[in-house]
Structures are given as structure tokens and as C-alpha cells.
Amino acid sequence: MSAITLKVNGQTHTLDIDPTTPLLYVLNDDLGLRGPKFGCGLGQCGACTVIVNGRTTRSCDRPVKDVDGAEITTLEGLGTIEKPHPLQKAFIEEQAAQCGFCLNGVILTAKVFLDRNPKASEQEIQQAMSRILCRCFTNTRMLRAIARARKEMAR
Amino acid sequence: MKTKSHAANELSLTSDALAALRRSGFSRRSFLQGTGALIVSFSMRGQLETLRSQFEGGGAHDSPPANEVDSWIAIAADGSVTAYTGKEELGQGISTAQTQLVAEELSVPFDRVTLIACDTAMTPDQGVTSGSQSHPTNFNRSNLAQAGATARQALLQLASKRLNVPVDELTAADGVIRSKSDASKKVTYGELVAGKRFDLKVDSNAKRKSPSEWTVLGKPMPRPDMPSMVTGQFEFVHNVRVPGMLHGMVVRPAAVGATLVSVDESSVKGLPGFVKVVVKKNFVGVVAQKPWQAMQAASKLKVTWTAGSGLPSHAHFYEYLRNQKPTRDTLLVNSQDVERKLVESATVLKATYYHPYQMHGSLGASCAVADVQGDKATVWSPTQGVWHQRGALAMLLGLKPANVRVIFRRGSGCYGLNGADTVTYDAALLSQAVGKPVRVQLSRKDEMAWENYGFALVMDERAGLDAQGNIIVWDHEAWCPVLGNRPGYSTPGNVITGMLAGFQPQEFQARTPAPEPTAYNNNSNGVPSYVAGQVGGAAQGTGTVKSERSLLHNVPSSFWTGPLRSPQRLQNTFAHECFMDELAVHAQADPVAFRLRHLSYSRLIDVVKAAAKAANWETRPSPKPRTNKAGVASGRGIACVAYEGGNGYAALVAEVEVDQDTGKVMVKRIVISNDSGPVSNPDGLKNQMEGGTLQGMSRALMEEVTWDNQNVTSIDWRTYHSLRVGFDVPTIETVLVNTKADVAATGAGETAITIVAAAIGNAIFDATGARIRQIPFTPERVKAALTSEVIA
Ligand code: FES
Numbered sequence: 016m017s018a019i020t021l022k023v024n025g026q027t028h029t030l031d032i033d034p035t036t037p038l039l040y041v042l043n044d045d046l047g048l049r050g051p052k053f054g055c056g057l058g059q060c061g062a063c064t065v066i067v068n069g070r071t072t073r074s075c076d077r078p079v080k081d082v083d084g085a086e087i088t089t090l091e092g093l094g095t096i097e098k099p100h101p102l103q104k105a106f107i108e109e110q111a112a113q114c115g116f117c118l119n120g121v122i123l124t125a126k127v128f129l130d131r132n133p134k135a136s137e138q139e140i141q142q143a144m145s146r147i148l149c150r151c152f153t154n155t156r157m158l159r160a161i162a163r164a165r166k167e168m169a170r
Numbered sequence: 171m172k173t174k175s176h177a178a179n180e181l182s183l184t185s186d187a188l189a190a191l192r193r194s195g196f197s198r199r200s201f202l203q204g205t206g207a208l209i210v211s212f213s214m215r216g217q218l219e220t221l222r223s224q225f226e227g228g229g230a231h232d233s234p235p236a237n238e239v240d241s242w243i244a245i246a247a248d249g250s251v252t253a254y255t256g257k258e259e260l261g262q263g264i265s266t267a268q269t270q271l272v273a274e275e276l277s278v279p280f281d282r283v284t285l286i287a288c289d290t291a292m293t294p295d296q297g298v299t300s301g302s303q304s305h306p307t308n309f310n311r312s313n314l315a316q317a318g319a320t321a322r323q324a325l326l327q328l329a330s331k332r333l334n335v336p337v338d339e340l341t342a343a344d345g346v347i348r349s350k351s352d353a354s355k356k357v358t359y360g361e362l363v364a365g366k367r368f369d370l371k372v373d374s375n376a377k378r379k380s381p382s383e384w385t386v387l388g389k390p391m392p393r394p395d396m397p398s399m400v401t402g403q404f405e406f407v408h409n410v411r412v413p414g415m416l417h418g419m420v421v422r423p424a425a426v427g428a429t430l431v432s433v434d435e436s437s438v439k440g441l442p443g444f445v446k447v448v449v450k451k452n453f454v455g456v457v458a459q460k461p462w463q464a465m466q467a468a469s470k471l472k473v474t475w476t477a478g479s480g481l482p483s484h485a486h487f488y489e490y491l492r493n494q495k496p497t498r499d500t501l502l503v504n505s506q507d508v509e510r511k512l513v514e515s516a517t518v519l520k521a522t523y524y525h526p527y528q529m530h531g532s533l534g535a536s537c538a539v540a541d542v543q544g545d546k547a548t549v550w551s552p553t554q555g556v557w558h559q560r561g562a563l564a565m566l567l568g569l570k571p572a573n574v575r576v577i578f579r580r581g582s583g584c585y586g587l588n589g590a591d592t593v594t595y596d597a598a599l600l601s602q603a604v605g606k607p608v609r610v611q612l613s614r615k616d617e618m619a620w621e622n623y624g625f626a627l628v629m630d631e632r633a634g635l636d637a638q639g640n641i642i643v644w645d646h647e648a649w650c651p652v653l654g655n656r657p658g659y660s661t662p663g664n665v666i667t668g669m670l671a672g673f674q675p676q677e678f679q680a681r682t683p684a685p686e687p688t689a690y691n692n693n694s695n696g697v698p699s700y701v702a703g704q705v706g707g708a709a710q711g712t713g714t715v716k717s718e719r720s721l722l723h724n725v726p727s728s729f730w731t732g733p734l735r736s737p738q739r740l741q742n743t744f745a746h747e748c749f750m751d752e753l754a755v756h757a758q759a760d761p762v763a764f765r766l767r768h769l770s771y772s773r774l775i776d777v778v779k780a781a782a783k784a785a786n787w788e789t790r791p792s793p794k795p796r797t798n799k800a801g802v803a804s805g806r807g808i809a810c811v812a813y814e815g816g817n818g819y820a821a822l823v824a825e826v827e828v829d830q831d832t833g834k835v836m837v838k839r840i841v842i843s844n845d846s847g848p849v850s851n852p853d854g855l856k857n858q859m860e861g862g863t864l865q866g867m868s869r870a871l872m873e874e875v876t877w878d879n880q881n882v883t884s885i886d887w888r889t890y891h892s893l894r895v896g897f898d899v900p901t902i903e904t905v906l907v908n909t910k911a912d913v914a915a916t917g918a919g920e921t922a923i924t925i926v927a928a929a930i931g932n933a934i935f936d937a938t939g940a941r942i943r944q945i946p947f948t949p950e951r952v953k954a955a956l957t958s959e960v961i962a
């Protein structure tokens with residue numbers, strides 16, 4: 016056990032925890048966050064994505080000790096039902112989900128990508144999403160929602 | 171009732187349901203005691219306790235009766251409506267559609283209705299949410315829809331008495347009934363029903379609103395769960411947390427068919443957070459304080475297994491399948507003149523099609539929470555059938571079904587029988603062993619290696635054409651391996667955990683030869699659309715060909731099998747619709763025209779025409795004249811289906827490009843037409859059609875379960891291939907047909923996916939002249955076919 020400090024969605028938490036615990040379990044079980052999801056535990060699907068110091072990270076196979084002191088944003092930290100982020104708003108407008116389990120990884124990956132590439136083409140957006148899995152295959156709507164959010168964010 | 175159990179019940183009510191009850195001004199206590207105004211009339215407690223112990227299964231006799239309005243609809247004093255349903259939200263949008271339905275039938279706004287789905291303490295037993303049955307079941311002349319219509323009729327009658335105005339001079343809107351001639355004469359639903367239940371049978375004659383009167387149904391309706399999903403607030407089963415909850419992991423056998431020799435508990439004693447090793451026959455699991463601790467304990471636990479039973483060679487699997495004995499044979503149609511007609515035919519064509527085992531491969535590994543204490547159990551489960559699960563779980567735990575409560579909580583999209591049931595059993599067995607609530611989330615490998623796969627099939631097609639190129643005889647013979655199934659009320663051994671814990675899967679009952687069919691049943695789409703479907707003297711199929719036979723041989727499977735979106739229907743339709751194309755090629759006919767020539771049923775004809783029209787179909791035989799055998803070739807293909815013989819109609823045109831140098835198939839455009847009768851939520855339906863299409867593409871192009879001589883080797887996303895969000899997505903155009911017609915609503919979740927593989931296969935042929943008869947259409951397979959291709 017060791018003391019780990021995480022700054023998650025603007026709140027600082029100090030935890031006494033097995034430092035090899037993957038970040039995902041800390042977020043889900045110690046901090047009670049629902050955004051990041053367990054999909055594969057192997058870094059293959061993107062369901063567990065969080066933003067660590069501005070970069071997307073797959074939290075399922077990232078030991079928590081690696082992110083000690085880091086600033087972490089989860090889907091909850093992006094926006095709220097009352098004040099959604101443009102991406103969240105666009106996903107609602109496009110009704111871009113079926114079961115919704117993948118949304119965490121899809122939206123956060125798109126967020127980091129659009130922040131860096133505000134002028135991205137549809138082709139580039141598609142490319143950026145090429146490591147994310149949605150087994151309900153809501154692809155068409157999701158890509159449309161990301162394109163819609165890009166316009167909104169460029170304003 | 172004791173206070174203690176109240177507390178437990180309060181806790182175990184879903185947050186949405188609690189919120190709804192609070193909003194409506196009822197406490198959970200009055201709800202359970204049946205004293206709340208107009209809340210369900212059945213007294214849960216009484217019925218649960220008088221229930222006989224029913225391990226033999228055969229239905230949940232204590233579920234709220236389907237013929238009572240109060241089982242479905244409750245109106246609170248403030249006019250808010252609570253609806254109860256046995257059809258749950260899996261991501262397909264059915265909760266939204268059911269809410270629209272109740273709002274429509276009761277003439278109240280959409281947001282005044284709260285829908286409670288699938289909780290054995292509250293909702294009627296509607297079997298499983300599957301098989302595109304939610305619309306047929308709940309949107310036609312029974313169950314939820316008819317209960318709504320009956321309730322509105324009753325409200326109008328009550329208002330008529332209260333206002334002293336004849337019923338036909340009343341109008342209902344916004345939860346208020348008014349006199350048409352004197353708007354001051356009005357009464358709200360809340361005022362009418364306060365303090366009372368309906369105490370009414372569902373009236374099959376109560377008038378439903380016709381699609382032309384709809385104001386809530388038939389309009390694109392945003393899903394109410396969307397905002398909480400996109401902001402990470404939504405509570406999936408994975409997010410359920412119960413006070414004192416521990417975490418479990420399972421340890422599955424080291425090989426298929428291996429049984430337990432010994433477990434060395436000392437290998438994990440003393441690990442941080444370790445609580446217990448649990449063994450029950452061949453079921454092994456560990457419980458720890460935290461998930462990561464449970465995972466470590468599971469991986470460190472020393473378990474000795476016997477050798478596996480060995481698996482058939484993957485490379486020669488289809489041959490093995492065809493030669494398996496014994497078989498269970500079923501004839502779907504048999505005109506008994508097939509062999510003679512084949513001899514009489516001017517041309518006979520034969521082809522064999524192959525479809526692999528595929529998996530549900532849910533994005534999230536399956537998860538459940540169970541709280542088994544003494545002789546009572548509560549589980550939060552993503553199961554598709556809460557009442558079924560209650561029975562099977564009771565058997566597994568040795569409890570009375572009445573003492574088991576199953577609460578549905580949404581999991582990751584399941585597409586059929588994924589790990590939902592088995593993981594619930596895992597959690598329940600572990601919880602029972604430790605006497606505390608336990609949450610289990612399977613590992614990716616445990617999910618993938620042991621789930622009930624979608625069926626593999628070998629399908630022989632034979633048909634004869636006359637001298638004019640008309641089909642005069644069609645024969646279909648298929649081999650399909652089976653092991654296990656949905657557990658139903660009483661067969662927990664139909665999924666891996668139940669079997670490991672000592673229950674047998676449903677017995678394989680050999681039967682040869684097949685009995686002659688006595689009733690027409692094309693549930694599996696084993697009968698092609700182009701034959702007459704004559705059983706018992708009546709032609710019930712959708713086509714014209716009168717000499718027909720469809721014969722299925724089920725054989726035992728080495729792997730668990732179960733329904734995966736469009737089970738058998740997709741596989742059979744792949745064979746039928748590609749073979750139809752082969753016949754058209756021989757007749758030198760255009761594939762659309764050739765289909766229309768052999769179809770007799772107007773709704774199927776109409777969707778074929780609609781898809782062809784929307785796609786700007788170019789009328790000519792396949793393949794497309796080709797100038798170059800290298801580089802990219804393009805082509806188009808069509809396929810159609812009367813899903814389950816008559817539960818939805820669809821046709822799909824695929825336009826593809828084939829890179830002839832690499833064999834890579836790129837689908838550029840999909841046009842799909844669909845007739846499901848009146849459409850509840852057109853946007854929801856489109857979402858299903860688009861998702862079904864792309865899932866069908868993934869299955870057609872890359873998905874296949876593989877194994878070595880001991881184990882499944884498709885255990886993660888590197889070894890089981892799936893299209894990603896960012897692949898080259900084709901444009902998808904949807905055409906909805908017949909949406910306002912006064913016909914029954916059919917299923918719509920599986921029509922599109924059923925015809926994707928065939929349409930793509932036909933398009934590949936059109937582009938290149940190579941016929942690929944085996945799924946998936948991997949670049950290697952396409953390239954090999956191109957190399958050996960003989961132009962037809
Ligand atoms: S759960 Fe982390 S990538 Fe799949």
C-alpha cells in the first residue's frame with residue numbers, strides 16, 4: 016500500500032492503495048465514478064479511456080502509481096446534463112448511441128483529438144477513432160456527432 | 171412485513187423506479203402492501219409467499235397476470251403514469267417506444283409516463299426480451315398496448331359518469347378529459363382514479379388508436395436515457411454498488427471438457443483482501459475485498475484440472491460437422507417430389523455455404539451483483555429474462571423461486587445470449603458462499619472463451635431451372651451444432667456456470683428420420699423466400715416454387731451455443747440469397763427482376779422494389795462486364811428477407827469495391843428498405859437498421875471464433891476481429907415502407923443484419939465474378955477465390 020494523490024475532475028483525492036492497481040478500478044471502486052468502463056482490461060477497446068494531463072489514456076492497464084499527482088478528467092468531468100460539453104450535446108442531438116457502453120471512450124477520444132485538431136477533416140476524425148470499439152456499431156451517428164461538435168467547438 | 175425487509179426492499183429498488191415512486195407520491199411500503207391508490211392490484215407479498223415451490227419450472231405463476239390492467243398501468247393522484255413491462259432496454263430503444271405507446275394510448279405527454287421494466291417484484295413475466303418480439307408482443311392487440319387502451323376506455327367511462335356527458339362527446343388530452351361542447355366540464359385522470367385501482371381485465375375489444383391519429387407514436391422521439399449516458403451518469407449493472415459488497419472472479423477450466431481435480435487454497439491465503447475460495451463441483455471462484463485483489467487471487471490460485479475432451483480440427487470443421495452422428499432432424503417443408511423434379515429440370519445447380527461460430531462479443535465484459543443471505547436472494551442482472559432467471563437461479567442456489575428477486579439492470583449491448591446469465595450465476599454462487607453481496611465482472615477471456623456462440627452452419631443448396639430459366643424446385647439441407655441454450659426457468663446447465671456447478675444442459679435428442687412437417691414454421695428462415703411453403707395443404711411461404719424441401723440436422727456441439735442476433739436466420743438467409751443470385755446468373759437474369767419473378771407476397775415484393783429504386787439499381791445480369799482483372803473492381807448486390815417468415819420485411823442493396831490485388835472488400839454504400847408495419851419511433855428504427863447493417867458487415871467481413879485442439883483461441887480483440895468505430899463506414903440510406911398501414915407491428919431489430927452478408931457476397935460476385943460461399947469474407951479468402959475463379 017502507498018499513498019497516491021489524484022486530481023480527478025478538479026477534485027484532489029489522496030488514497031492509500033496498492034500502487035499496482037490499474038487506474039480504472041480506483042476510479043470506479045474507490046472514487047465511485049461511472050464514466051470509465053471495463054471492456055477488456057487489455058488496452059484493446061477504449062472503453063476505459065480517461066484524459067491524463069491532456070492525453071487519452073487507457074486506464075484499465077495503467078497502474079495507478081504511474082499517474083500519481085496527475086490531472087485526470089473522466090466523462091463526468093467533461094460536462095453535466097445541465098451544461099453538456101459540445102460533444103455531449105452533439106451526441107444527444109444525433110442520438111448517437113445504442114447501449115451506450117462505449118460512449119466514454121468514444122467521446123473522450125474525440126475530445127482530445129478535436130482539441131488538438133480543431134480543423135480535422137471527416138477522414139481524419141475517422142482515423143482518430145480507429146482504435147475504439149462500439150459493438151452496437153453506432154458508427155455512422157457517432158462520426159456525425161463528432162463532426163457536428165467540431166463545428167460547434169470551432170465557433 | 172417486518173421493517174427490516176422494508177429497508178432491504180427500499181435499497182433494492184432501482185434508482186429510477188424509486189424516483190418514479192417518489193414523484194408519484196407513493197412510498198415503497200404502500201406499493202408493496204398494495205395500499206397505494208391505483209398502484210398494481212396484485213399483492214406481491216401475499217402472492218410470493220403462497221407460491222408453491224416450483225423447481226420443475228413451467229412458468230412463473232406468481233407474476234402479475236397479463237390479463238389485468240393493473241399489472242401494466244398505474245395512475246397516481248397527481249396524474250402521473252407508471253407503466254410496467256417485461257420488455258427491457260438493451261440499447262435497442264424499446265423503453266422509449268414503450269413509453270411513447272403508453273403516452274399515446276392514455277393521451278398524456280411522453281414525460282408524464284415512467285416505465286419500469288423487468289423486476290420480478292413488480293413487472294409481468296414476458297419471457298425474454300429477444301427475437302424481435304417486443305413490438306409483436308406489446309404493440310398490437312394484447313399486453314401493454316391493450317392495457318393502455320383498456321385504461322383509457324375505463325377513464326372515459328368514469329369521466330362520463332362524473333361529468334354526466336356521454337362517452338362519445340368526451341375527448342382526452344394531456345391527462346384531462348373534457349366535454350367536446352363545453353370545455354368547462356372537465357376532470358383529470360388523477361381526480362378520476364384517486365384511491366382506486368382499475369381492477370379490470372384487459373379488454374381485447376378496447377379501441378386502440380390507429381396510426382393516423384397518433385401524436386406521440388410515429389414521431390422521432392429522443393431517448394430519455396441519452397443525456398445521462400453521454401455524461402457518464404447512467405447506472406449500468408457494472409455501476410451497481412451495494413453496502414458491504416465484495417468482488418469475485420471465476421476460474422474456468424483449463425481446457426474445454428476438463429474437470430476439477432484439486433484446488434490448492436494455500437496458494438492464495440494471505441493475499442491482500444482475500445476472502446474465500448469457492449468450489450462447487452467444477453465451479454471455482456474467489457472472493458476478495460476489491461476487484462483488483464480478486465483478479466490477482468484468481469490468477470494466483472493453483473487449480474489442477476483433468477485434460478480436456480479434445481476439439482475437432484478447426485481446419486476440417488465443416489466436414490466434421492456434416493458427418494457428425496447422431497443427428498436431430500427437422501423438416502420445415504417437404505413437397506416429396508424434390509428428387510423427381512431435380513431429374514426433370516433443364517439445369518440443376520448445387521452449392522454449399524459455410525458460416526462459422528461467431529460471438530456476441532459484448533464491449534463490456536458481463537457483470538452482475540448478487541446478494542444471497544440465508545434463504546433469500548436479490549440479484550441485479552443484465553439478463554434478458556428476469557422471470558426465467560429467477561427460476562433457474564433458485565434451482566442453482568437451492569432456494570424457493572419466490573425467495574429470489576431478479577432486478578434487470580442494463581449491461582453492455584448483448585445481441586442475444588452473451589455472458590449475462592452465466593455471470594449472474596457466478597455472482598450468486600459466490601455470494602451464497604460468503605453470505606455477503608458479491609459483484610462479478612468477467613475477464614475478457616472468461617467472457618469470450620465460454621459464451622454461447624452464434625451458430626455455425628453448413629448449408630447445401632440445390633435447385634432446378636426449367637428451359638426458360640424459371641426455378642421449379644429448391645432443396646435446402648443444413649447441419650447446425652448445438653449445446654446449451656437460454657436457461658429458461660429450469661435449465662441453468664444451459665450456460666457454462668450452471669453446468670460447472672452440476673446441472674446438465676438440455677438433452678440432445680437424436681431423431682432420424684425427421685417427421686413430416688405438420689405446421690408451417692419458418693422461424694429459422696430455413697425455408698427460402700422463393701418457395702411456396704406448403705404445409706397441410708396451404709401455401710404459407712412468400713414465393714412461387716412448389717417443389718420444396720428444407721431439412722435441418724442438429725448435431726452436438728463442442729462449444730456452447732445460443733441465440734446471437736438473427737440466430738440461424740442470418741446464416742440460412744446468407745445461403746438462400748447468395749444461391750438465388752447464382753440461379754439468376756444461370757438464367758442470365760437481373761438479380762432484382764429474377765427475385766420478383768419468384769416472389770408471391772406483396773410486402774416482400776414491395777421492399778425489394780423500394781430498395782432497388784432508392785439505390786438506382788441498374789438492371790442487368792451479374793457479373794458486371796469487367797475490363798481489368800487487377801486493381802479495384804466495383805459491383806452491387808441485393809438480398810431480401812421475410813424475417814422469421816413474416817416478422818418484418820427488408821431488402822438491402824450493397825455497393826462494394828474489391829481490391830483484386832489484395833482481396834480487400836470495401837463496402838461503399840448500403841441502401842436498405844424495411845417494412846415493420848406502423849413504426850413507433852422512426853429515428854429509433856433507423857438507429858437499429860444502421861447498427862444492424864454495420865454489425866452485419868463486421869460479421870460478414872471479419873468475425874469468426876477459432877480454436878486449437880483444447881481451447882477456444884478467440885479470447886480478446888486481437889484474436890477475435892471486429893470493425894472499429896473509425897473504419898471506412900459506408901453511407902447508409904434507409905427507406906421505411908408501409909409505416910402508417912393498419913397492419914400489425916412486427917419486429918425490426920434483426921431484419922437488416924440478416925441480409926448484409928448475402929448482399930455483400932452478391933456484390934463481390936458482381937464486381938469480380940468470384941463467388942465466396944464462406945463467411946467471413948477475409949482478404950485472403952477473397953483473394954484465393956479470385957485466383958481460382960472461373961467466370962460463370
Ligand atoms: S477496457 Fe481498457 S482498453 Fe478495453
Ligand code: FES
Nearest residue numbers: 113115117149151
Ligand atoms: S453503443 Fe453499445 S457499444 Fe457502442
